[in-house]
Amino acid sequence: MKIALVHDYLTQKGGAERVFELLCKRYPEADIFTSLYNPQETIDLGDRAVNTTFLQNIPGAAKYFRLMAPLYFPAFRALDLQDYDLIISSSTSFAKAVKKKPGAIHICFCHNITRFLWDTETYLREYGDYRYFAPLIEQVFQAMRSVDLRYAQEPDLYIANSSIVARRIRSTYGKKAIVINYPIDTGKFSFTNTKQDYYLASARMISYKRLDIIVEAFNWLGWRLLISGNGPERDRLQSKAMKNIEFVGHVTDQERTQLFANASSVIVAALEDYGLVPVEANASGTPVVAFGAGGVLDTQIPGKTGVFFKRQTPDSLQAALLEAREISWDYEGIRNHAVKNFSEQAFFSKVEQVIEQTCSLYQSSTRFVS
Template sequence: MKVALVHDYLTQRGGAERVFEMLCQRYPDADIYTSLYEPASSIDFGDRAVFTTYLQQLPQASRYFKLLAPLYYSAFRALDLREYDLIISSTTSFAKAVRKRPDAKHICFCHNITRFLWDTQTYLREYTAYRRFLPLIEQIFRAMRKADLAYAQEPDVYIANSHTVARRIQEIYSKPAHVANCPVDSEQFDFSPQKEDFYLASARLISYKRLDVVVEAFNWLGWKLLITGDGPERDTLEARARQNVQFLGHVSDAERKQLMSKSRSVIVMALEDYGLVPVEANVSGTPVIAYGEGGVLDTQIPGVTGVFFNSQTPHALYRALLKAKAIDWNYHRIREHAVSRFSKDAFFQSIDSVIAEVCGTG
């Protein structure tokens, strides 16, 4: 069976890209396709070929890849994948549009529906410079929504990374979806039952992550908070933070895993579609204090692996922090839960089961 693996674009390295890398490792003989590829900023496949679209030839395309949004559907439609028996797309937006032979199968691992089209107001909070173009953007997005709905019918089967995303796929695309929670490579993280006197937030510094709320709560408490990551909100957040809040910017993988294992808790304020950070924290033996909506409902057990709060406000986080501090956490149990539920083996058992069902190989 000849297999193609397709991802939206490989111009950054986030949770979706880490999962796609695992898929590529799982299928070492599969051909890899994407619209744009920048190995210095994303996954380095070494000598393995990565096939791209015509967008790769545009000057500065990798730098301004989000501005090319109206072109991605046509770029993926132009790919010739007729030689493949199975296509596995990994997408938050465009890769699901690829075409296949009538007798071939297309399984779409969907990290989310196309968020900027279906939750435009939230998306544009990250790009305030473009808000003055909203009337024009809305016209373009209206046409793109029609295309998104049409191309969402291309895959034979959807696999969602969380029950939250599965519900969105059903509501927007009218397609049922299996659920396979994204895995974490536990060998890439350290475990420590000895915690130090600091809390950790690890996220891109963009508005929907709501780190402004986290900073405000820690300003009140005076507890030590370390924030890793960078983004357009950094200057604003730093200006609001008191001395107990430190911004570390981008840190090495080695430093990040040490911080994960040593922190008292990892704070997650955003409504995440799935969110690897909470699972990474748990694999490190660290509890999570999280806004109780979205993907954390799939990954956390209140009182065992973390604490939920029900609104994105400093008061709600403040109360959750005090509650978490009073709990006698079993750090070994936190890790065991994550390793058993969110391992690569558990993930690929789910994926392989779907492939066997769809392709009739079971």
């Protein structure tokens, strides 16, 4: 069986890209396709060949990849995937639009529906400069929504990373989705039973991550907080932070591993569709204090692996932090929870069963029709 792996764009290194990296490692003989590729800014694919679209030839496209939005659908439709029996796409937006040959199977790992089209207000708020062009953007997006709906029918099966994403796929695209929580490389995280007296927030500094809530809560508590990551919100957040809060910026993978392992708790204030950070914290034996909505409802056990706060407010977060401080955590149990449920082995055991069942079902229906 000849396999093609397709991702929206490889111009950054986020959660979706880390999942795609695992897929590439799992299927070393598969061919890789994407719209834009910047090897210096994304996952490590070694010496694997990466096939790109005509967008790769546009000067500056990889840097300003968001401005290419209207061109992605035609770019993916133009890819020649007629030699492939199985297409596995990894998508939050465009890769699901690829064309397959008759009889081929397309399975889409959908990290979310196309967010900027279906949650435009949040998108524009996150990228503040775009709001000046809101009327024009809305006209373009309105036209793109119908295209997105049409191409959303291309995959034969959707795999969602969380229950909330599966509900969005069904309500927006009218397609059912199987929920398989995405994995982490548990071997990359170290475990210790001895935690240090600091808390950790690890996130890109953009508005929806709600780091402002965390800063304000720790300003009031006076506890030591480390914040790793960078982004457009950094200067504003630093200007509000007291001396107990330290911004450590970009850290290496090794430094990040140690930060996760030694923290008293990892704090997550965003409404995440899935969220790898809480799972990574658990893999380090570290409990999570998280806003109790979205993906964490699939990954965390209240009182066992973490504590939820009900509202995205500093007061609600403070109450959860005080609650977490009184719990005698079973750090080894937290680690075991992550390894059992979110390891690569657990993930691919489920994925390959689904792929096998889908291929068998499709082949059976094809024989029946013929």
